Amino acid sequence: xxxQNLTSGGECPIVAPCPVDAVTLxxxxxxxxxxxxxxxxxxxxxxxxxxxxERTIQIVVESNIxxxxxxxxxxxxxxxxxxxxxxxxxxxxxxxVCNGQVRTVTRAKLFVEGFIRKDIEYATTNCxxxxxxxxxxxxxxxxxxxxEGDFLVFPTIGESFENRSRFxxxxxxxxxxxxxxxFENNVYxxxxxxxxxxxxxxxxxxxxxxxxxxxxxxxxxxxxxxxDLTLKVLQVRQVRxxxxx
Numbered sequence: 001x002x003x004q005n006l007t008s009g010g011e012c013p014i015v016a017p018c019p020v021d022a023v024t025l026x027x028x029x030x031x032x033x034x035x036x037x038x039x040x041x042x043x044x045x046x047x048x049x050x051x052x053x054e055r056t057i058q059i060v061v062e063s064n065i066x067x068x069x070x071x072x073x074x075x076x077x078x079x080x081x082x083x084x085x086x087x088x089x090x091x092x093x094x095x096x097v098c099n100g101q102v103r104t105v106t107r108a109k110l111f112v113e114g115f116i117r118k119d120i121e122y123a124t125t126n127c128x129x130x131x132x133x134x135x136x137x138x139x140x141x142x143x144x145x146x147x148e149g150d151f152l153v154f155p156t157i158g159e160s161f162e163n164r165s166r167f168x169x170x171x172x173x174x175x176x177x178x179x180x181x182x183f184e185n186n187v188y189x190x191x192x193x194x195x196x197x198x199x200x201x202x203x204x205x206x207x208x209x210x211x212x213x214x215x216x217x218x219x220x221x222x223x224x225x226x227x228d229l230t231l232k233v234l235q236v237r238q239v240r241x242x243x244x245x
Contacts, residue, residue: 042243043241044240044243045240045241046240046241047239048236051153052151052152053150054198054230054231055146056230057229058226059142059226060224061225061227065222066219067132067134068219069217071132071221074120076121077121079117079119079200080116080200081227085111085114086195086231088110089109090105090108090157091109092107092108093105093106101158101159102156102157105151110195111142112231113141115140116225118135125217138223146233153237155235156190158189160187160188161185163183163185165181193233195234198231199230200227201227201228202227203225204226206222207221208221209222
């Protein structure tokens with residue numbers, strides 16, 4: 001083990017074991033800088049993410065996690081949530097906007113899918129055993145109801161339509177033509193609402209399915225988890241803002 005002698009202003013040096021390389025940084029000047037803002041004669045329109053709703057979803061999961069080698073004591077458990085799918089499905093519509101081509105969504109189902117990643121540290125059965133690490137992923141899926149009063153801003157969805165016009169046979173006005181049509185198609189490409197993970201509160205109970213004696217081991221960890229998952233639902237929208245003077 002290397003050591004480094006540090007003087008303390010007296011005759012006795014201070015010995016600092018295990019030194020590493022370090023550099024003392026010099027402070028730099030920090031002055032404010034004015035941003036360059038271009039004035040507009042009209043109020044500009046920005047395309048930005050808009051928060052549609054912010055909801056806390058409660059997820060309840062039960063699982064069995066095998067431990068190999070067996071454990072005698074659980075030391076620590078770290079947890080994270082990963083969202084693999086979050087889709088908003090409209091089920092009820094309100095007023096029409098943008099010349100009737102776009103409708104507001106007043107009720108929807110929010111489908112959520114993902115998994116909980118657990119990092120379990122535990123002691124083995126030996127008195128001087130090793131600390132083991134077990135990583136497990138627990139999947140979950142479900143849906144939540146978002147009603148009219150739950151939205152901060154209503155989502156919007158544009159309609160696509162297809163029209164087909166028929167013709168009469170000019171030689172016989174009683175017969176339609178089957179070889180002549182006029183088609184009209186309109187396709188509206190919507191901005192898909194998406195989710196943003198805000199926070200997760202975990203409440204869990206971990207235990208061995210079969211009670212064990214002191215010093216004995218168990219090879220299965222049963223867990224009951226309750227997660228309060230907070231999500232933001234957003235949609236990219238066009239928003240008009242006030243112009244600079």
